[in-house]
Amino acid sequence: xxxxxxxxxxxxxxxxxxxxxxxxxxxxxxxxxxxxxxxxxxxxxxxxxxxxxxxxxxxxxxxxxxxxxxxxxxxxxxxxxxxxxxxxxxxxxxxxxxxxxxxxxxxxxxxxxxxxxxxxxxxxxxxxxxxxxxxxxxxxxxxxxxxxxxxxxxxxxxxxxxxxxxxxxxxxxx
Numbered sequence: 001x002x003x004x005x006x007x008x009x010x011x012x013x014x015x016x017x018x019x020x021x022x023x024x025x026x027x028x029x030x031x032x033x034x035x036x037x038x039x040x041x042x043x044x045x046x047x048x049x050x051x052x053x054x055x056x057x058x059x060x061x062x063x064x065x066x067x068x069x070x071x072x073x074x075x076x077x078x079x080x081x082x083x084x085x086x087x088x089x090x091x092x093x094x095x096x097x098x099x100x101x102x103x104x105x106x107x108x109x110x111x112x113x114x115x116x117x118x119x120x121x122x123x124x125x126x127x128x129x130x131x132x133x134x135x136x137x138x139x140x141x142x143x144x145x146x147x148x149x150x151x152x153x154x155x156x157x158x159x160x161x162x163x164x165x166x167x168x169x170x171x172x173x174x
Contacts, residue, residue, distance in 0.1 A: 001125050002113045003133050007140045008101045009108060011147045016106040017075035019147060020096050023049040023067065026080075028154040029142040033057070033135035034065075037157030046072050051157060055084065057128045062086040067094070084114070085124075091115040108143070112136055 024044040027037040040050040050068035065084030080094040101107040
């Protein structure tokens with residue numbers, strides 16, 4: 001599956017880049033279809049920052065996936081690669097390309113593609129393809145509203161393996 005989205009945000013490219021280069025912020029504008037985000041390291045900014053998440057895609061029996069920033073060229077480009085599906089066998093890649101727009105804003109072009117490994121994975125992708133495209137378009141609109149109006153922020157994720165709540169009546173041994 002390949003999809004492209006483009007949106008203009010009324011903020012300077014450096015500001016948009018700084019927001020997108022922090023993988024923890026991705027949960028804020030994608031939490032309508034990617035939930036239960038867990039960060040893979042303390043430093044959430046730049047190359048190497050990653051997260052695991054759960055997809056709400058229909059008919060998806062293996063919803064967990066991961067994303068890692070592998071390229072960050074300030075203030076022009078951020079590349080996020082990942083894996084999803086059963087045994088994390090399906091590769092994904094998301095590319096954010098930023099360029100200066102009229103009036104000091106930023107044109108953000110987001111390209112997403114996935115490489116399903118098996119025929120069953122390709123079938124599932126075809127079934128959920130329209131759903132996925134709609135969710136990515138909405139994510140771009142949410143990104144715009146967060147950066148322009150500070151509106152529509154989702155919940156910031158936690159680091160994997162963080163403290164757990166104790167069972168009722170059990171002492172907490174964190």
